[in-house]
């Protein structure tokens with residue numbers, strides 16, 4: 246079995262979560278780690294018996310690194326991704342791919358010119374309820390999505406309050422730092438978006454420089470319509486979805502692993518509940534998919550070009566909030 250030796254850039258919470266799972270896969274190890282925070286870098290190096298490298302530019306050119314995992318803040322994914330691609334290394338970038346479409350385009354150009362694999366950590370594709378709903382809209386029982394509503398309502402950054410999360414330039418704001426997941430799901434099940442109209446405002450958390458309460462309306466190329474409700478300002482958190490489709494409707498009141506309730510349009514149809522299929526730890530699932538694509542030389546599950554769509558929707562949403570106009574993509 247081909248060894249896959251990973252280099253990690255950004256040894257914070259998610260970088261370590263990715264590597265903790267990756268090293269459980271046969272033939273996968275972490276050989277080098279880099280972080281601007283020397284203490285974090287040394288700690289991660291000890292954890293994985295890897296070499297601590299102060300500057301990521303020196304990590305990407307190492308002969309003992311086959312693929313690079315980038316888990317710096319979203320607005321800082323581009324420089325290490327470009328460096329890794331230029332060094333001929335496969336790249337896994339955490340979500341969001343970047344905070345701007347311009348950065349996405351530069352990163353796509355870099356990996357495509359280098360001919361390396363690229364993948365973005367849109368981990369909800371490995372979450373059980375998201376996966377089950379995706380399967381249900383492929384044909385039977387639900388069929389094509391006509392209307393989709395997702396709400397992700399939280400209470401601010403809480404324990405995740407690293408200073409970069411308050412900057413749109415560094416994080417992409419809530420719509421990318423959090424809702425890259427929900428928007429990726431909506432695009433995954435309903436297809437590409439052609440028009441975005443959004444309203445939003447900064448209602449509670451004045452430390453950030455972006456709206457913390459938004460409603461994003463989507464017109465899909467298929468003719469379907471959708472709304473994402475996103476807020477960090479509620480005392481009653483909720484993560485839920487409803488899909489109204491060709492053959493019937495489905496709701497998931499608890500999106501992270503909860504049951505799906507659905508009812509078909511058929512005469513006499515009953516409301517049914519379905520437990521999603523059991524899956525492996527989602528972060529393990531995405532790392533397995535990345536490593537498998539490298540070994541089998543196949544397309545990755547979420548190449549950069551696909552993840553760009555989410556960033557484009559969010560950039561359009563911010564523009565729509567600022568101007569009051571709908572934005573064609």
Ligand SMILES: NC(=O)c1ccc[n+]([C@@H]2O[C@H](COP(=O)([O-])OP(=O)(O)OC[C@H]3O[C@@H](n4cnc5c(N)ncnc54)[C@H](O)[C@@H]3O)[C@@H](O)[C@H]2O)c1
Pocket residue numbers: 254255256257258259260279280281282285301316317318319321339340341366368407422
């Ligand atoms: N999939 C998920 O559910 C999920 C959850 C949390 C975070 N994330 C994503 O993971 C990424 C990181 O988030 P986090 O929570 O781990 O943040 P974090 O603040 O815990 O870690 C980020 C790390 O990057 C380091 N860093 C910054 N600039 C660097 C550079 N130029 N070179 C090397 N290291 C650098 C920081 O010092 C820090 O250690 C973000 O893109 C975030 O959106 C995804």
